[in-house]
Amino acid sequence: MHCTRTDLNSYTFTPVLTACAALLDPKRGHQVHALMIKLGVDCEIVAKTALIDLYSKYGQLGDSVSAFYEMRYRDVVAWNAILSSYLRHGLPRKALELFADMRKERVEFSEFTLCSALKACASSRACQQGKQIHAVVIVMGRDLVVLSTALINFYSHLGQIDAAMKIYRTLSCRTDDVMFNTLISGCFRNKRYDAALSIMSLIRPNAVALTSALSACSENSDIWIGKQIHGVVIRQGFTHDTQLSNAVLDMYAKCGKIREASLVFDRIARKDVVSWTSMIDAYGVHGYGAEAIDLFKRMEGKENNDVLPNSVSFLAVLSACARSGLVEQGRKYFYMFQEKYGLVPAPEHYACFIDILGRAGQIEEAWSLFPGMVDKNIKPSPAVWAAVVNACRINLDVERGEFAAKCLIQLEPNNPGNYVALSNFFAAIGRWDSVDALRSIMKRRGIMKGEGGSWVTMHKFGDKIQHEHSGTASFGNLQEV
DNA sequence: TTAGGGTTAG
Structure with missing residues (x-):
């Protein structure tokens, strides 16, 4: 058409843009956009959307x-598109701000709008706002499968599984696989195993349901259920699915079964970046720093078909070095990831590297990283300041430690973990008056440190009790001991 | 002619 006709308009190009987006080939999309500009057909509302x-x-x-702000006039579809865009980039708060702007500009919502808004509420845990949207859904009288699914997902993510189940029970629209998968994932997430398994029995097993089941088992360190799901994965013939196998691998790793995780990893035929990174991280978390580095070298080697490490792999390697005290290796990889793979370190990478250096007594080098951060326009996050405080505690660096402590509390005054780091720092330098002062501040602000705990799972086979698994829990995270 | 719900690594 481009070669033979001269009457191309916005409506010719919009499906072409959709095709370019589906192909995920930026070069092609950029060419098409350039042609639109050249022909002056890039301004219509559908084209911009x-x-x-x-x-x-x-x-x-x-x-x-x-593209959104270049529009002279915006309809509800344009607003919906930009909400989805922010959600896709993991910015639910920003999506909710835009949603508020829509209300200010009196744009009438569609079901699409409410779906995106509910998703934003679920991932940013905006409980009240989500419930208000639920009310809007009721008032609109729209009982649609997609909207109901979004509501079920919202309540499940908030831990209100009974509210989610109520939506399912009182449904008058049709159901589909996505809705069932949402329910299954919600029940597993909220440890309603019986309900989850009975819903699973209503549909044919599918990879998405099994993946979400496994990720919930990882989160809850539930090896007992996790193993059974793994059994289903094998029996139903889903072992070729990389994403699902990654979830199996991670389940074993999170439950402390590093050998089993490694066996699953070896059997993944088409390993992707998540497979490699999950296994590297599993070794790192369990203190097998050398194995983590060996695996990263394998990732760089010939057997790997062009899967490139990303910023998560970068962090997994660094944290493996930190946990195993591998200073030289940590330093090598901190620079190598930037030079060889063009990855820009984020604040969490700096925090990890500062931790490595601090533990090794290299406080001067840790401090010397700051000008580089300023050059790259990277703002130190609370995790960076916390790493500096810890480094100063180990190295008894009073002056810098006090400075970092001030920055940390200003930036994140409600995180109990920060007060623990500060308290340990002041105790180390003998400033017991400051330790006392911190305790009073915490009391006054109502900040409570989460309790630590430990657990053991036992299973009874006849008269015999078998010890299955144990771990520790602190701040909601479970770790194998 | 453009926008929506479920799944894996930090």
Whole structure:
């Protein structure tokens, strides 16, 4: 058409943009956009909306947002597209701000809008706002399968599984696999195993349901259920599914079964970046720093078909070095990831590297990283300041420690963990008056440190009790001991 | 002609 006709307009290009977005080939999409500009057909509302979606799917949030703000007039579809764009980039708070702007501009919502808003509420844990949207759904009288699914997902993520089940029970619309998968994932997430398994029995086992079941078992360190799900994965012939196998691997790793995790890893035929990173991290968490590094070298080697490490792999390798005290290796990889793979360290990478250096007494080198952060326009996060405070505690660096402590509390005054780090620092330098002062501040602000705990799972086979698994819990995270 | 719900690694 481009070669033979001269009457191309916005409506010709929008489906082409949709195709480009589906192909995830930015070069092609950029060419098409350039042609649209050249022909002057990039300004219509549908064209701009398709561009919001295209750039969002390419991971170019800035360009997606630009397309939105370049519009003279915006309809509800354009607003919906930009909400999805922010959600796709993991910015639910920003999506909720835009949702508020929609209300200010008196744009009438559609079901699409409410779905996205509910998703934003679920991932940012905006309980009250989500319930208000539920009320809007009721008032609109829309009982649709997609909207009901979004509501079930919202309540499940908030831990209100009974509210989620009530929506399912009082449904008058049709059901489908996505809704059942949402229910299954919600029940597992909230440890309603019986309900989850009985819903699973209503549908044919599918990879998504099994993956979410396994990720909930990882989260809850529930090896007993996790093993049974793994059995279903094998019996139903899903072992070729990489994403599902990654979830099996991670379940064993999170439950402390590193050997089993490694066996699953070896059997994944088409390993992706998540497979490699999960296994590297599993070794690192269990203190097998050398094994983590060996595996990373294998990832770089010939057997790996061009799967490149990303920023999560970067962090997994660094944290493996930190846990095993591998200072030289940590330093090597901190720079190698930037030079060889062009990955820009985020604050969490800096926090990890500062931790490595601090434990090794290299406080000067840790401090010397700050100018580099300023150059790269990276703002130190609370985790960075916490790492500095810990480094100063180990190295008895009073002056810098006090400075970092001040920054940390200013930036994140409600995180109990920060007060623990500060308290340990002041105790180490003998400032018991400050330790006391911190306790009073915590009391006054109502900040409570989470309790630590430990647990053992026992199973009874006839008269015999078998010890199955044990671990410790602190701040909601479970770790094998 | 553009927008929506469920799944894996930090």
